[in-house]
Amino acid sequence: MHPRHALRHLAIGLRFSKAAAVLCSSNLLVDDFSRFSNRRNNLGLKASDDGSMTSISVLGDSISFTPRPMSYFYETVPCVDAEASGYEALAFTIKAPQDASITLEMQTMENCSVEAYNSTWRYVMNFTGEPQRIVAPVSSFRGARTSGIAAFNWATWESQSTGFVWELGDVELVCGATS
Incomplete structure (x- = not known):
């Protein structure tokens, strides 16, 4: 086979294998708080506060809580490769005091076979005092x-x-591109 044809077939094969990767087809529900009494999320993994909230309880399909300044709430997920899976953002509904802010942390690993994680943060602010949907792109x-x-x-x-x-x-x- 001529070298140019071999390179063309290799390029077509690489594009095909990339297209054949398993990409998400819908959003992945992490937690609707239906399992909160067991401190688990919808994926069967740990979801809880650190025990320092003034109060925390289930309220229908959400939790209600009164945090202390250093309190936190966490959701664990099975290792997600955002690039390979197509999940490009974390979304959640929150009701926070008007003009409040929070820090949202994402814990990541080099890849899914490594256990040591790295923390990265971003601020979320400009809350309205009413329930609102927040979409935080992983990027x-x-x-x-x-x-x-x-x-x-x-x-x-x-x-x-x-x-x-x-x-x-x-x-x-969230599956797919976010705006």
Whole structure:
């Protein structure tokens, strides 16, 4: 076979194998809080607070809680390779005090066969005081290794409102491009 033809067949094969990769076809529900009494999410993995919340309870398809400044809530996921799977963002519904802010952490690994993780953070702010849907693209976590996503943490609850009951619900990984 002529070398040019061999290269062309190799390029076609590489494109075909990339297209044959298993990409998501819909969003992945991480937690609707139906299993919160067992401290598990819909994927059967750990989901809980660190035990330092003033209060936390299930409220329909969400949780309601009153955090302390250093409290956190976490969701673990099976190792997700965002690039190979097509999951490009974390989405969740939250009710937070107007003008509050939080820190959202994504824990990632070099790849799914490595156990040591790296933490990357981003701020989420401009809350309205009403329930709102937040979509955080994995690319917005600077320095994250998106080939091995392991967990998400909500923390650093900054607000001028004391005693506000926060709500968190419908946590999912978003399939496909995000705007």
